[in-house]
Amino acid sequence: MSDSEAIKEKYLGQVEAAADGDALEAIRVAALGKKGEISALLKTLGKMTPEERQSEGPKINGARQTVADAIAARKDSIETEALNAQLATEKLDMTLPPPSGPKGSIHPVSQVMDELAEIFADLGFSVATGPEIEDDWHNFTALNIPETHPARAMHDTFYFPQTDEGGMPKLLRTHTSPVQIRTMMDVAKQTDGAGEPIYIIAPGRTYRSDSDATHTPMFHQVEGLVIDKGIHMGHLKWTLETFVRAFFERDDITLRLRPSYFPFTEPSAEVDLGFTVEKGRRIIGGDPRSENGGWMEILGSGMVHPNVIRNCGLDPDVWQGFAFGCGIDRLAMLKYGMDDLRAFFDGDLRWTEHYGFDALDVPTLSGGVGA
């Protein structure tokens, strides 16, 4: 074995045995440093004959390269080991709970209002609003309910001491129907009485002096109004069918229209939805004539009374349409299964957590209006 070979083997052995970076550095200096043993060998090349150089050169250079590579490799592996050792000391109990933010929610009434807006937007309806503190004319008289009408007594109206221009007490609207009046009057005004098609829904708070297990003095209603040319009861029926099937996301919902009476519509119809009892709860849909089925009254509707259209400044011989109204709280209860209306207005966080909706459950037609 030549010198270079022996030296190489010696250093490779030392590199292998080096325990840390300092030891390795010492080996490097001893072998490859300026005064290192292999560096010294390299210097001997210059004094050699060309033949010797030809034979020794590659060996010595090879030894230098091999030792340098071995040092680099060993350095890597020492660093890796050190890092691994350090990481091993940094172990955490990953079953500990991370910090968490509070969870918020959307009230079912808001959710249902958003669902309604979405469903009716698809049918071309926009959302209209109006004041809750109303005057007698918009809440009653314009809706064909004159002062002495027996239907007034059925409204359990809340009154204020303040009066309107006509000297009638101001009141809390008993239904969302005054929004119909305001919308039609706005259209009449904007078009100088000529009129134009109206397709709106009007959700909002309504008030009646009534409080028991199933009635609260404040509740939510949604009104629908279509005024156009050639609109008839068949359109009303289709719209309601489409609405309830979209809302409850069931195709097997049957509607029953029953003749009824509202002063502001003629003809008037109350609308029952077929339900069936599933697991002890009434579910909208299924065969109402089956053993566990029945009808539930949900909506009031009818063709807008010509007096109402006339009261708003439009010509009832030109414009014709329908209106409907129903309780939003009730819709929410039927769809999502709450059984206590009073809980809607209590703000109990346990109730909210159970029946509320995630902020990101935005009703969309593509995603479904039921979260």
Add this chain to the structure above:
Amino acid sequence: MKFSLSWLKAHLDTDASLTEITDKLTDIGLELEGLENPADALKAFRVAKVIEAGPHPNADKLQLLKVDDGSHEPWQVVCGAPNARKDMVGVFGPPGTYIPGSDFTLKPAKIRDVESFGMMCSARELELGEDHDGIIELPADAASAVGTSYADYADLDDPVIDVAITPNRQDCMGVRGIARDLAATGIGTLKALTIDAIARSGSGPDVRTDDSEGCPAFYGCTVNGLSNGASPDWMQARLKSAGQKPINALVDITNYVMLDHGRPLHVYDVAKLKGGLVARKATAGEKLTALNDKEYVLDETMTVIADDNGAHDIGGIMGGAETGSEESTTDVLIECAFFDPASIAKTGQKLMLTSDARQRFERGVDPAFLDDGIDIATALVLQLCGGSASEVTRAGTPPTEQRTVKYDPKQCATLGGIDVAPEKQKSILEALGFAVDASWQVTVPTWRRDVAGWQDLVEEVIRIIGLDSIPSTPLPRKAGVAKPTASPEQLAERKARRAAAARGLNETVTWSFISDKEAAPFGGGNWSLANPISEDLKVMRPSLLPGLIAAAQRNADRGASSIRLFEVGRRYLESTEHPTIGLVLGGENRARSWQAGSATKYDAYDAKAEVLAILEAAGAPIDKLMDFAEAGDHYHPGQSGTLRLGPKKILAAYGVLHPTVTKAMGLKGTAVAAEIFLDAIPVKRAKDHMREAFAPPALQAVTRDFAFIVDADLPASDLVRAVKGADKKLITGARLFDLFEGASVGEGKKSLAVEITLQPTEATLTEEDLKTLSDKVVANGAKLGAELRG
């Protein structure tokens, strides 16, 4: 409106089953509300005979009976009824029978050590009457019926139908009107109304009307020499089916005619009257004690029926207590009048008095039925009580003129949405009492005050045809892609609501009305209900916070540790209603945790953070907002603020709630709150999808820190704004990151440190550029008295 099936069939000739009839009622708009058969509860009771009666060995007041109910060995029954005796026939409930009037089920029992099986029943126990002095005693010939069901024996198997009558259908507030409606559907035929001729003699009573507006017609006749008493079983049975308690024949007759024909009447005891009867306006302050024993103070808009002594009847609403008929009455005056519906409605509303008569008169009774009405009543009085009838005095004239409506049978399709053959339409209208001539001029019957236009005729046709047969027709759909329908305000509210929920706030809905006490710290309410349901729900809220604080308090009482509530709703101020978001944070902000240690409470900055996030979601320009104080007296004066666009435009108020407010509402500990005034946020109208052209700058942004010593009361936002204003183009951000107060910065001073972000756009910043900028920053700070910290 309740009536028995047999009563309906007295007017309607039909083979239809009960179900067919009740389904039809609902189909034509007379909604079935209830259906009961009194016989159902009595099925188990049987006609039974007492075959032995003897003393109870251990009790003086009890007897030991042997009862034969035809189906069993004679039962041994211990009975306490004084009238129980051998050979009497009564009604027996065997063991296992439910006793409706006592709400228990019979079981074999030992009474004073003697076994007893079943019970002989009283009328009250079967809910057939009030009598409980003894057991029901049937006529002796009932002995042949022993063993038959009592319901069959007594003909109680007569279902009672309850229908809802809408306010427009006065004509169906009598059984005959309902029969007429049913007949129009083809389910049966309306029987002809036969009124027996009455032998009348002697001139009619002195009745007149001085109030032709309130009481256009007043018909009256007398019946003398009658004897009042109980009405017959058939009439009592019908009245009971309608929910009316039989009183005496005269009262029962008036109730019966009202329920049978929708024609209210009144009967006066002639002996209690002085002089003739007149319909007149009441005098202001005139008093009358009505049949309900309440005294009413009348005014000059109300119609009364009076004699020389004063008013005896609130016309068309309720009779007086003094002159009503009694068992001893022998001479009566029957009043059959027509009262003006609007006048009745007003009087009833003012007096807050409802009655069956008012309900009918204010909806408008048939003005052409006065003669028939008084004849039917007179005939019944003569039949049941005897006596002799006078001629009828007819004062005034009822408004019987008939309305005609021009109709086009095509309108059934254009409004009702269904094609019905003209002949069919004609026959429906005629069956309902309309007269239709060749040119489709339709005459409305006098009892249909509700029918005024052709739309009403469409309704008549389609309700009889059945609304279910109207084909569903899609709405015309506009061509093209659906356009957005929400307004910018609606979108802003929707986003704000969902942003609040996304930030961990829970949406609630609280009452729009609160108590005076709750409203007071918030400036009080402008709108206070005249007829609140309670003092707690009286004032329209001037702020959303009282309701939210109350909800927070309820949650705290239930043990909630962290309360984060918000509501989107209106505040009701003097001139208008303002859409608002309110929020209340209470309890723990951050729960104690293994990482962060003890729990932390909310502070005013938590409220401000929610406000800024929600405002941003609602589209408010939050980088333009200015900090102001004056959040309102319900906040902590030193830990609250407002955010404004300009000095007057307040977008939000927030802060720690004033301790007196939280304490008054029972909320323990600190709570913070905020209100965001949605209608103050500028609305983004223009909907331009294009954004300004932009490419991210290639050059690196750099940051520099500046620490200033300032007066302790300098608002930090003033300094930040001043720093940022040093170079509006270059400085893209300025953020306060340190606040220090202490001896080292001097008394009355504080240190504020601001990090600014510089974004060069054209060339890298040189040391010189940075020096120039730095000098400007320091100079701007100096204007506020800020010194760069050494």
